[in-house]
Amino acid sequence: MSKERDFHRYIENQNREEKDAMWKKLESRLEEESDNAENCGEVLVLSKNRSFSYVKYVAISCIVALFLGLTVFLIVNYGFKKNDGFIDTENRYCTFNDYYKQETVTTIKQYNIENNTDFLFFDFYDFTEYYSCSQFKLNDTDEIICLYEEIVDADGAIISLYVTDDKTDLDILESFSTSCVNNAIINSVNVSWGVEFGLAYAKFESEDNCYYFSVDVVEQDYILQLVEMLLN
Amino acid sequence: MLKIFKKSCAFVAIAILLINITCVFGTGATYERNSRYSGYGEYEGMTPYATEISRETINYTRREYENIETTNGVPMYMPTAGLENGCGSVGGAIIVGFYDKYYENLIPNFTPHLSSGKYKNGDITYVPQLMRDLYTLMRTNVDDVGVSEPDCIEGLKQYVKGKGYSIQVNSIRSGSVVDESSLKNSLNNNKPVLLFCDRTDIYTVASSGTNTDLVVGTNLTSAGHIVVAYGFYTLKYYNGNTLFRTDKYINVATGLSTLKNMFLKIESTDWCNGAYSVAVN
Numbered sequence: 001m002s003k004e005r006d007f008h009r010y011i012e013n014q015n016r017e018e019k020d021a022m023w024k025k026l027e028s029r030l031e032e033e034s035d036n037a038e039n040c041g042e043v044l045v046l047s048k049n050r051s052f053s054y055v056k057y058v059a060i061s062c063i064v065a066l067f068l069g070l071t072v073f074l075i076v077n078y079g080f081k082k083n084d085g086f087i088d089t090e091n092r093y094c095t096f097n098d099y100y101k102q103e104t105v106t107t108i109k110q111y112n113i114e115n116n117t118d119f120l121f122f123d124f125y126d127f128t129e130y131y132s133c134s135q136f137k138l139n140d141t142d143e144i145i146c147l148y149e150e151i152v153d154a155d156g157a158i159i160s161l162y163v164t165d166d167k168t169d170l171d172i173l174e175s176f177s178t179s180c181v182n183n184a185i186i187n188s189v190n191v192s193w194g195v196e197f198g199l200a201y202a203k204f205e206s207e208d209n210c211y212y213f214s215v216d217v218v219e220q221d222y223i224l225q226l227v228e229m230l231l232n
Numbered sequence: 233m234l235k236i237f238k239k240s241c242a243f244v245a246i247a248i249l250l251i252n253i254t255c256v257f258g259t260g261a262t263y264e265r266n267s268r269y270s271g272y273g274e275y276e277g278m279t280p281y282a283t284e285i286s287r288e289t290i291n292y293t294r295r296e297y298e299n300i301e302t303t304n305g306v307p308m309y310m311p312t313a314g315l316e317n318g319c320g321s322v323g324g325a326i327i328v329g330f331y332d333k334y335y336e337n338l339i340p341n342f343t344p345h346l347s348s349g350k351y352k353n354g355d356i357t358y359v360p361q362l363m364r365d366l367y368t369l370m371r372t373n374v375d376d377v378g379v380s381e382p383d384c385i386e387g388l389k390q391y392v393k394g395k396g397y398s399i400q401v402n403s404i405r406s407g408s409v410v411d412e413s414s415l416k417n418s419l420n421n422n423k424p425v426l427l428f429c430d431r432t433d434i435y436t437v438a439s440s441g442t443n444t445d446l447v448v449g450t451n452l453t454s455a456g457h458i459v460v461a462y463g464f465y466t467l468k469y470y471n472g473n474t475l476f477r478t479d480k481y482i483n484v485a486t487g488l489s490t491l492k493n494m495f496l497k498i499e500s501t502d503w504c505n506g507a508y509s510v511a512v513n
Contacts, residue, residue: 179436
């Protein structure tokens with residue numbers, strides 16, 4: 001303990017003369033400054049400075065709070081919602097908030113010719129009583145994510161066909177997963193299908209594309225015949 | 233003076249913080265039923281479309297079902313591009329398309345059905361124009377997001393009257409549910425029903441053919457939504473001769489899909505804000 005004290009004293013006494021000179025300089029400066037303050041005659045200057053620093057503090061706090069709030073608001077409301085599992089990922093799940101439906105005169109057959117694609121379709125155009133075509137497009141980019149065609153067959157049954165690629169899932173097509181509870185293999189393709197309450201459903205994947213369709217004929221043979229027709 | 237200034241500054245700072253917290257996290261206010269109907273569209277508090285809420289398997293030895301449906305159902309129209317929050321105009325268009333089969337030129341120069349009597353579910357010109365007209369008449373997105381119940385009904389009335397026909401819109405809601413006998417009566421008389429849903433939980437029933445039903449509930453949207461009822465199903469499940477379960481469903485056109493296997497549970501009390509049988513003559 002005494003060794004430590006000696007060591008401390010040794011440090012304090014080092015450069016003693018320089019330290020004394022520094023103290024003298026500091027004292028003379030303090031004296032000068034107090035003289036200046038007296039000459040000003042108004043000591044409230046200090047008080048004004050304090051007030052100014054308080055306002056500045058509040059203003060900076062407000063700006064920081066506003067900035068932080070705005071940042072969090074933008075991230076919560078736009079950042080996550082727009083990008084969550086949608087942008088920058090290969091597989092995407094699109095909800096009704098992401099896309100819109102656009103009616104079109106372009107049939108799937110015509111689309112294939114114009115875009116050099118090879119989507120399957122029901123080639124009833126020459127004799128059908130009615131067909132109607134739509135495209136589902138992304139709100140942000142107008143990219144086509146699904147083709148939809150409704151067409152009447154030779155017997156008057158209405159077929160609704162949706163085509164997507166195998167990386168795009170649409171919310172409105174989810175009920176096919178529930179409705180198609182049976183399985184079959186047609187032309188080496190796994191087909192899910194179901195019949196319920198006056199409608200038959202089928203879905204299958206072929207050459208990187210997904211096909212979902214329904215027909216208002218409940219005979220199970222017919223829905224499977226339609227799948228076969230598409231695949232041939 | 234300085235104290236007042238300091239207090240004002242502090243008050244402003246607290247107010248800004250409170251506004252930020254409200255913007256980011258919502259008000260946390262107690263739940264209120266939707267008074268606007270937008271069906272879809274992106275805004276605070278809305279759950280994503282098609283969120284699965286239940287999945288149930290029912291095993292039975294025998295199932296019976298009865299159903300009532302308007303003649304050929306209704307046209308399953310979907311929203312046309314550019315009509316944001318337009319579920320009111322889609323619901324209205326489905327009603328108008330349904331009656332156009334019986335009352336010519338409700339949709340000018342358009343035949344809404346096939347020779348079999350079945351409805352066309354789409355069109356590139358006339359149905360989109362009908363939706364645009366209804367969208368405007370219903371004052372969609374004018375006072376707030378979507379459409380209100382009175383504006384929706386009034387817009388539909390104006391459209392039909394404008395085409396020279398009369399329209400009756402009668403409430404069939406009883407307490408917090410759709411009145412079952414009134415609904416059946418309406419459908420038996422070939423009158424579709426306009427439903428104003430506080431939340432839209434759709435049930436899909438699928439039968440595997442091995443005496444098992446799968447019932448999947450999906451919340452289409454937690455926002456107010458308008459759908460059109462055109463059918464009613466009663467499903468009775470038996471084990472041997474014992475009836476152990478009866479499910480009652482309203483078959484609806486959701487206005488978001490052409491698919492027909494879409495049911496609302498009539499007995500649930502948490503969704504129906506309004507139900508109106510619509511007659512045109």
